[in-house]
Amino acid sequence: MSTDQVRVVVTGLGATTPLGGDVASTWSALLAGRSGVRDLTTDWVDSVPVKFAAVAAVDPTEVLPRPEARRLDRAEQFALVAAREAWKDSGIEKVDPERLGVVVGSGIGGITTILAAYDTFKERGWQRLSPYTVPMLMPNGAAGWIGIEVGARAGVHATVSACATGAESIGYAIEMIRSGRADVVVAGGTEAAIHPLNIGSFSAMRAMSLRNDEPERASRPWDKNRDGFVLGEGSGIVVLESEEHARARGAHVYAVAAGVGYSADAHHIAQPEPTGAGVMLAMRRALQDARLAPEDIRHVNAHATSTPAGDVVETIAIKEVVGGHPLVTSTKSMTGHLLGGAGGIESVFTVLALQERVVPATINVDDLDDGVEVDIVRRDPRELPGGRIAAINNSFGFGGHDVAVAFTSV
């Protein structure tokens, strides 16, 4: 690797989440320790064992003009809302379209469109299908729409790696800028999967929390009594830019997107590898790629989804690779698990933690599980030190994908 590698910086943030319709409202809710999980009131709730989810705080159809919303899948709606916020936040007024890219993925794609369209097809025939059905259901649809919106011609990509999608997209975007293919890339993840088929399918895996009597207490990473993840929805998007490009236009720089590490478990299609070897490899590679030492890492936004199998082994990997000193949190305790959107919003949170020097607490950790030997931030947010510090956002996905993205403060 050359020593004069292009540095990539974060210059724009956007999010729409179960905690708020934008970055500011989401971040203040995280610091307040608020849960975005609520009872489902839909007519299909009786057909599934889980009666709650982390529904988006602001319905995207309230924000988008109706003609636009009707040709977008909900996952695309979230992504477009978040991308517009991030793009505006970046302050970019003009960029060479051939130097502008997009990398935005979704874990599942337009599944609510697929299922609703199939009902229409069966009941009323093909003539009644929206001519936008295909662009609504394809998993690269969000990336395509954002590319049209900002005029990106350097390349529009959609990585798909289940719950690692958002982080992998950001990693791919870092590499796109470093390799010289683009100066600016809009990157992140989105998901809209709160549908009885998904809840039923995840329930068939016994992966979801069944704490129906206490929805707000259901997402409890590292707590002894955790019983599964809580499904969330929304999108998190960042604008990444070569440092040179950002400095030349006097942009506000949130953080440096310092590096990314990928690995795969090669173990089981859905269960985490029990020694954490894959997670360790991804984190080590992120450190290497970002040229950081373990002691530089002062914060980890963990993947920890509140499932019995995965949470503790991740902390073992964190301790092994970077040590017991970083402040570790799982914001999924409040947002629920956004699947392909998780790495997007959690990268936004990691960047904000570095800028604001504060780590949101993991809520609902009443009784810390055995074997957790890292510093979990509980009850109240905790301050990060000044000076140049680094943080990692971990994201893992079914299929055995492990991704760690490293950011450093400016």
Add this chain to the structure above:
Amino acid sequence: MAQMTEQEILAGIGKIVNEITGVPASEVTPEKNFVDDLDIDSLSMVEIAVAAQDEFGVEIPDDQLKHLKTVKDVINFIQS
């Protein structure tokens, strides 16, 4: 169904076009060309045609749809 007046059909088309594309109904006047004047793409034209079939109870076959260039063409088709 009683024969609709041109004005009634125009109002119906204006409502459909607005719903699907966001173009204000007031801009949907008989002489307007869907593609050149109202900036409506072929996918949206399909949606408009399906909605018009529901609204006016008139089947618009695909081979006819491509000849309906202006708002007036659609009004004439529905009245015929």
